[in-house]
Amino acid sequence: MxxxxxxxxxxxxxxxxxxxxxxxxxxxxxxxxxxxxxxxxxxxxxxxxxxxxxxxxxxxxxxxxxxxxxxxxxxxxxxxxxxxVAVSGPAAALLTVLMLRGPQTAGELRLNCERLYSFADISSVEAFLEELTAREPALVRELPRAPGARENRWGQLLGGDDFSDFSSSTVKNSTEAGELATLQARVAALEQEVGELRSALQELLAAR
Incomplete structure (x- = not known):
C-alpha cells in the first residue's frame, strides 16, 4: 500500500x-x-x-x-x-497499535492492545505477529535488536520498511515503558502477598 x-x-x-x-x-x-x-x-x-x-x-x-x-x-x-486487508480482529488490533505507536516488543503490544483486544499471553501475540509476517506481502516485520534493548521490536509495513524515524531515544523510551509495566506488575503481586500475610497473622493472633 x-x-x-x-x-x-x-x-x-x-x-x-x-x-x-x-x-x-x-x-x-x-x-x-x-x-x-x-x-x-x-x-x-x-x-x-x-x-x-x-x-x-x-x-x-x-x-x-x-x-x-x-x-x-x-x-x-x-x-x-x-x-x-483480510485480517482477523486480533491481528487488526496489533496493526492498529503499531500504526499509532510505532515499533514495539511483543510484551508492549500485549499491554497496549488491552483496550482493543485482550491477548491471553505473549505467545499468542507472537503467533499473530508470525501470521502477519508470513502474509504475501508481509504486513509486519521483526526488527533487528537495538543497542541496549532486551527484546526485538516489531514494525508494521503499511508504509514501507523504513523505520529511520524511530530513533534510539524512541527505543529507549519504549524499553523503559516495558520495564515500568513489569515493575508495576511485581509491585501489585507483592502488595497482594503482603495482604495475605497480614490476614494470616491476624487470624493467628486471634486464635491465641
Whole structure:
C-alpha cells in the first residue's frame, strides 16, 4: 500500500476509535482530527490540519480502506481495514497499535492492545505477529535488536520498511515503558502477598 505517515495515522485512529468509543463511531472530521493529534498513545505526536486529514481520507477511500457514511448532517468516516486487508480482529488490533505507536516488543503490544483486544499471553501475540509476517506481502516485520534493548521490536509495513524515524531515544523510551509495566506488575503481586500475610497473622493472633 505504501501509505504515508498521515494516512497511517488516520487509518489507525479510525481502527482504534471503533473499539474504544463505539458510541461516537463513525467519526466526524473534527473528532478524527482530534484523535490523530492526541498527545497520548501516539508515536510520533503529530499536528495535522483538517486539510491533511481530508487528503488522507481521499486516498484511503481510493484504496477502499475507508468509506464515508451517509445518513447524517455531518460527514462521518468508517474504516474497512479488516475486510479489505483480510485480517482477523486480533491481528487488526496489533496493526492498529503499531500504526499509532510505532515499533514495539511483543510484551508492549500485549499491554497496549488491552483496550482493543485482550491477548491471553505473549505467545499468542507472537503467533499473530508470525501470521502477519508470513502474509504475501508481509504486513509486519521483526526488527533487528537495538543497542541496549532486551527484546526485538516489531514494525508494521503499511508504509514501507523504513523505520529511520524511530530513533534510539524512541527505543529507549519504549524499553523503559516495558520495564515500568513489569515493575508495576511485581509491585501489585507483592502488595497482594503482603495482604495475605497480614490476614494470616491476624487470624493467628486471634486464635491465641
Amino acid at each position: 505504501n501509505l504515508t505517515q498521515n494516512e497511517i495515522r488516520v487509518l489507525g485512529t479510525l481502527c482504534e476509535k471503533q473499539r474504544t468509543v463505539p458510541d461516537t463511531y463513525p467519526l466526524s472530521l473534527n473528532a478524527l482530527l482530534a484523535g490523530c493529534n492526541q498527545k497520548t498513545s501516539r508515536q510520533p505526536v503529530l499536528e495535522l490540519t483538517e486539510s491533511d486529514v481530508a487528503a488522507a481520507l481521499d486516498r484511503l477511500k481510493e484504496l477502499r480502506l475507508v468509506n464515508e457514511v451517509s445518513g447524517s448532517r455531518v460527514a462521518r468516516y468508517a474504516h474497512q481495514f479488516e475486510k479489505t
